[in-house]
Amino acid sequence: MPEPIRLTVMKKLCSEIEQRAGLAGAVFRGRSYFGPATGGPLKMVSVFEDxxxxxxxxxxxxxxxxxxxxxxxxxxGYDVEGVEHPTDPAMVMMHDVLAALRGVKRDGAPDGNRSRNYLGMGRIVDDIQIGNGHVYPAFANENTSVAFFLVPVTVTYVDLAA
Incomplete structure (x- = not known):
């Protein structure tokens, strides 16, 4: 049975963020616990549906x-390497993730010579919208005891029924 398009889109998006933001092994789908106190790594990004x-x-x-x-x-995402100013590492990581997403969009955008190719999926992915993102201090929500960032992203794609 083939993999659902939605899962393929999520995997490719996570892979691109890992590669472009220098976060190999630190980008996950659907991971909901944040910070070393809850068993998480020292830094990570989680991508989940809104x-x-x-x-x-x-x-x-x-x-x-x-x-x-x-x-x-x-x-x-979060990065707990900073102690004196806990939101600084989260802000730097958010900047890197935003740059990675903008690179994905720029590299896949249609131009005069070719049609769009977001995430290397050809015309399946129609658009990627990237929000501004925000950085929050530790304990700003129930999922984390460390400073973190949130970035909204919308991926528009064509899902072909089997």
């Missing part, structure tokens, strides 16, 4: 064979 902004009725072809899905995601 259900609060999901669209339950995607654009569909008349025969139902294809959907245009807007997949809202949250990228949450």
């Amino acid at each position: 259900g609060a902004h999901a669209e339950d009725y995607p654009q569909q072809t008349g025969d139902g064979r294809a959907n245009v899905v807007r997949l809202p995601l949250i990228l949450m």
Whole structure:
């Protein structure tokens, strides 16, 4: 059975962030515990779906064979290397992740010679929208005891029914 397009999109996005932001082995899908106190590594990024902004009725072809899905995601990350100013490492990591995402978008954008190729998936991924992101201090939410960042990202892709 082939892998769902949604999972392929998530895997490719995580791989690109790992490579472009210098975070090999530190980017995960759906990991919800943050900080060394909860068993997490010293730094990591987790990519998970933002259900609060999901669209339950995607654009569909008349025969139902294809959907245009807007997949809202949250990228949450932390780096606990800084002690004196705990939000600084999170801000630097967020900057690196944003630069990686902008690179993915820039490199895959259509130009006069070719059509779009986001995440190396050809025309399957139609668009990537990147939010500004924000850095938060430790204990700003129930998932972490360390300073962290949140970046909203929306990936729009075509999901072809089997």
